[in-house]
Amino acid sequence: MKKVTAFLFTCMALQNMSAQSFIQAYKNRADMVTQTNINTNLQDFAGLGVKKTGTTANNNALDWLKSKYLSYGYTAADLSEDTFTYAGNTSKNLIITKTGTLYPNKYVIICGHYDTIVGAGVSDNGSGTSIILEAARILKDVPTEYSIKFIHFSGEEQGLVGSSHYVDNVAYQGNTRVLDIKLVLNIDQVGGLIGNNNNTITCERDTGGVSSNNTASNAVTQELMACTTLYSPLQTNLSYAYNSDYIPFEAKGYTITGFYETIESNNQHTVSDTFANLDPVYVFNVGKAAVGALQHFAVASTNNNLLSTNESSVQKSGEAVRIYPNPAQNLVTVEFQQKVKQFNIEINDMAGNTVLALENQEKINTSGLKNGVYTFTIKTEKGNTTKKIIINK
Template structure:
């Protein structure tokens, strides 16, 4: 994401957003975002390498995404590809997954983000947004929504919004005639945060530039996004302006846009430092909860919990502290967990430590840096990133 963001800061209290109601079913589904899935998605995204548009790694990332949706149970008929070429020779594909609405099947809520990267593996820009979109699709697959949802992963963002521009101008519109009726475009880009920053707030972006006819509607939708964030996640919100990401081609065609962007900018984007070691997975997890809550609101998900909705993995509530740690890590487990296995590995997967049923772990001999702590119990797994700093 090419972004310079010292932007419009507006107090949410001035908007009178309290009228938007909390819905317990939306919270329950937001709580189904798991730290383990977010962490694993980020790690897998990093392992795919530098995903420059048109490269083999970019194609591998596309196939990785497609296989994720198939593993969630989406059918082949729900998955479509939007190939595009730019610069005469470079080609890539956008991936689109469609979930049909029950009341307004021909009106779409789009949740989107780019999967291409430059220079580095792009774990924040934009593995973070990619991971959240995957979690939202997993959780909402069988949840009835009044509006249809399109989960879209764009390529070519880093080369000038090539993929989203192609989709907006050649799929949403064909020969200048609108083909898709869009309620809102909800973009997630660079929401990874950075270890060491205060990652307790998220920028909620609205369209206050470009075409003026959709500005008021974009601001109203972004106010709703901010309210959903405070309802369904622990994050605070900062109102900001949209700038140079995949919602812009839609805005230029008159659509209503909104989006998330990290509040404290990491400045690791487009560098070799945009790695898992420098990202804050807990922040991505919290943004994920906000996104799932907001997406349900935008698409009007059912407020009735289905009998087949899976309860959250209780092991996900494990607490590992302090983090960063110096000499000892404390493990605090849910009361129903009596026996567990704990492994600590480095980010290359090398096993550093393996313990059974120990809740105080001596890490005084560890080298400073980032590690993965994996806890297994009752056929469940929880994965956490830990930092050792002397």
């Protein structure tokens, strides 16, 4: 990963907030980023060792990423791999595609690299990797107008090899632009250093390269800054894009933006880039900013249901469902306006973990659930509906 030494312009992005509205549903989903999940992802990433491009550890990291997406409910058809070679070794970029409702062939890309060159690279770039995973988990069932590609690049540390291969062979083929990309949001090294006052994140805009895309990049970076202040507790710095996986996209004229830590840890590319040395709360807060911004860029549903924000086909068909009482204690009732022969119920906590899965059960014993907020998803042959229920004993 890069080292930025340029002067950074401190900015709170207040000038954009009047034009960019706060959306409660976006904030609710941003708040679904959990410190537990961030920590687990970072520690798992550290446990995979030195993930140098083309090594067994690098391949193991790829398998770990794929298993995470499958656990979130993505299917094998949603996942694709872009294989390339470097110095005689084979490595792969991993691409997960979530299809948009109005513009299925226009993409918002959120990306970061998973390879490391010295040490475990928990900040550079386990931090970006963990945030992309959380964003994919949270937005799995949230309708977005634009398609989203969650991309994990390898070969970054050898000179943007993986992202260059993807741009030259997937986004472009020869001189033909194949992918219509709305923008690229790159997240690289946002772990900070534990003990620093990590209350600010750097937002990066395009200031060089292909000049025709600079204005668009500046505009979306201003939007990124506004989203950061709307959906996270972080302040923002404005800087320039440099030497990470968005650069090959920029060279082809695409619009780019990105996140990078403001107070540099200087642990990148050393054995000191460990979980113990980064600030996990900083990663957590950047994750909130990323989820808020990604919803803005992809134009996510503003329905306030937390997990599935589709207007339920159950409700459209007249089979409205009541789940009560709310708050509840030890018993929750599911009641349909019309008789439903077959239905399934899935109850998830706010970390996205399934705590109960039931079939055709209208009286649900919740005595085993701890106090807190849960999502109850009712699935029938005609569709799904999700409601938020508070358990308060």
